[in-house]
Amino acid sequence: MGWKSLPGIIVALSIVLLGGVSSHAANVTFDARSAHSGNWSDPHTWADGRVPKAGDFVQIRAGDTVTYDVNSDATIRMVHVAGTLTFSREKSTKLRVGLIKIQAGTTASEEGFDCDAHGPTGAGDSADSPRPVLEIGTLDNPIPANVTATIQLAYIPGTDPQTLPAIMDCGGTWDVHGAPMARTWVKLAEPCMTGSDTVALAEDPGKWKSGDRIVLTGSYNEDFQPQRRSRDRHVKPIESEERLITVIDGTKLTLDKPVEADHICSGPERTEAANLSRNVIIESADPTGVRGHTMYHAASSGGISYAEFRHLGKKGVLGKYPIHFHLVRDSMRGSAVVGASIWDSQNRFMAIHGTDYLLVRDCVGYRCIGHGFFLEDATEQYNILDHNIAIRAEKGKQLPKQALDFDANEGAGFWWANGRNSLTRNVATECGLYGYKFQIEKPHGKAPVFSIRQPDGSFAMQDIRHVPFLRCDDNESHTNGLYAFNFGDDPAGSVHSDVQHPFIARNLRVWQEHYALRPNTQDFLMDGLTINHAVYGVYHPDYANHVYRNIYLNTVIAEPINRGHDDESIQYGSFTYENLTLENCHSGYNPPIQLTCTSPLSGQSGHFKNVVLKNTTSDVQIVDLGGGPRNDKLENAVPYYFHDYPRPGTTTKVVSVHFPQNMTDGVYKSIKGFTGPDVRATEIPEVPFPELLHPIDDLPPATIITNLTRTHDGKVAVTGVSEDNGDIESITVNDRPAAVISSANGIVDWQINLDVAAGKPVEARATDKAGNVEKMAAIRPAP
DSSP: OOSOOOTTOOHHHHIIIIIOBOSSSOBOOOSEEBOSSEETTOGGGBTTSSOOOTTOEEEEOTTOEEEEOOEEEEEESEEEESSEEEEOSSSOEEEEESEEEEEOSSOOBOOSSSBOOOOSSSTTTSTTSOOOEEEESOSSSOOOTTOOEEEEEOOOTTSOTTTOSEEEEEBSEEEEEOOOOSOSEEEBSSOBOTTOOEEEBSSOOOSOOTTOEEEEOOBSOTTOOHHHHHHOTTOOOBOOEEEEEEEEETTEEEESSOOSSOBOEETTEEOEEEEOOOSEEEEESOTTSSOOEEEEOTTOEEEEESOEEESOOOTTOTTOOSEEEEEEETTTTTOEEESOEEEEESSOSEEEEEEOSOEEESOEEEEEESOSEEEOSSOOOSOEEESOEEEEEEOOOOOTTOSOTTOOOOOEEEEESOSSSEEESOEEESOSSEEEEEOOOOGGGSOOEEEEEOTTSOEEEEEGGGOOOSEEESOEEESOSSEEEEEEOSSTTSSOOBTTBOEEEEEEEEEEEEEEEEEEOSSEEEEEEEEEEEEEEEOSOOOSSEEEEEEEEEEEEEEEEOOTTGGGOBOSSOEEEEEEEEESOBOTTSOSEEOOOBBSSTTOOEEEEEEEEESOBOTTOSEEOOSSOOOOOOOBOOOEEEETOSSTTEEEEEEETTOGGGOOSSOOBOOTTTBOTTEEEEEEEOOOOOOOOOOOOOOOOEEEEEEEEEOTTSOEEEEEEEEOSSOEEEEEETTEEOEEEEEETTEEEEEEEEOOOTTSEEEEEEEETTOOBOSSOEEEEOO
16 A cells, blocks of 8 residues: 555645645646556557657546556656556656646646645545556555666756756655665675775675666775864865676675775774665756756655655755655655665755655665755654765755755755754765754744644644754764764754753764764763764863763864863853763874863863773873863853762862862862863862753654555555654554564664454554653554
């Protein structure tokens, strides 16, 4: 059955409210209309007894199923799918077309962005009419691996280049499913050095094959020198390279020609190989001319798996992306984009706009202008972006009339503005300025207070700046233009939650970056951070209830642990570091750990416990104020406490020399090899290590049903995914426990077989280990 929505949705009304309506475009006159079901190539399928030809406006009428079974370079001007258009699984096909519009009704306009409004009555316009379907494979029956299906979106001179060519789903079903792949991208097992024509992969690639196009990601090289990056942050890395596979032998690939650069694989610094080829292809007919785009509107259904979207996206045009979920909200709950390849885009990889409960997994994004995987207007919630790779999302410009004017579109692999989404196991590399950019400020000078769905299903006005991450776990960033992970933004304190609901990131990995982590959110927990080869480690932190645990920095050479707000040298609350290791961090004139000058609030401090220094030095010792501009407005001292240092049971307290009034509890002096010239320290009895955050889990899980299939024994096989900010205890489907297929990072894949009659509801909900029960259950009709 695939990713289908509930029946009975009033499609036209949904489009009016959420998707936009074209009121200016005139309806077209169709040159070819289906007479009944049949093959596209059969003249008897068509009302006038001829096969559609170049330049035709074609209509598949409601109730008819037409199988596209030709491979043609003739450009069909428009196909209006009011019935069903399905692509052959028996032979390879190609359709060259200016516009495909999947929309109920007897009329349609040649409009490539807005949907047409149809009345609730009339032939083909009733809400009870069959849903129109464009089917290029289904989830249960994808296009077989030995068959290709290609749609080329061709611009027709004289039509609107701002909106055409396009594929638009206006409340219908658009399914795009190619042959499944076990893996779409993998890490290298060995270096692939200049001149080599073989690649060793860390995992079996599964169904990769000879002739597939792959991209080998870039780095600097094994001799990466952060000092060079410190002097010139715009030093370009060795760029990714495209190659064709000629032979596959297990995990070893032979390429069509040797590589021209080093693709490293050493310890945690391992580049990737990503497969761009799929047997279902959506592309622009002329990549150098007017490019195409695709859209799902509200109340549509369907989904994408293992399809290739290439040479798409309209440069500098708002809303015209290779894959675009446009103001869908939860009307497509259960839809997914899995295993897609999106490459050579002039406008992002994918835009998730005003859309909730979407699964994006195992996708490869390669070469786009602007942000890659992009959540557009800060209202998106409960979307899961899991195990995707973003390669070379390059710096673009702000788009006209974009929803959030503070976004400069500077090229982030992953960009989002509402914390209540899950980003897990992703990789970003070679992107313009950011690997990952979580940014929420005041749009158009006003506080970002929007109507947001609450866990019980109601809506309430909420300041998005105070919505913490649902999940940000196990992500990796390397070799990007400036930042690996940039969370929040200035001014200080604008992005915060509270001590019971902090922003939490776990197990992040960074290598070969300029700035590794910029945490401009207050109430922040970073649990597990590994940085190898960077100029700055924890940079420009908005210290206020910040907790850092299990932090490892290796070869971070300018400022491993930066002061509050860098040159402002100010903090608005306390922080702690526990289990901090600095190895090979030779930071020159900057201390590895910088002391903040001052705080406007009394009683703020920094605490360090279990600090390990390995081959780590600087010209000014370990702890000092740091170089560069400092805060001249000295209000309150910010002492730093090093617990169990120099020996267990004692604490070393470090204070700036500018606050002698705070040195009355001991004899303060310089400690050789530890304190720099601007601070003094004393040994005091052990003080309690503060617990600044008290996270609780009072947010229920969120669930989507990804597929329902009628099995040979008459049961319904149900699969789905649930997510939670904590750990999920159980999933029930129609009050029966589902079996867990996999579970990691708060994301649980599950399945169950049910006895349920066709059309009856299948209802899935999850419960987490804190006892929170999902109130907004996922509901789908049984096939």
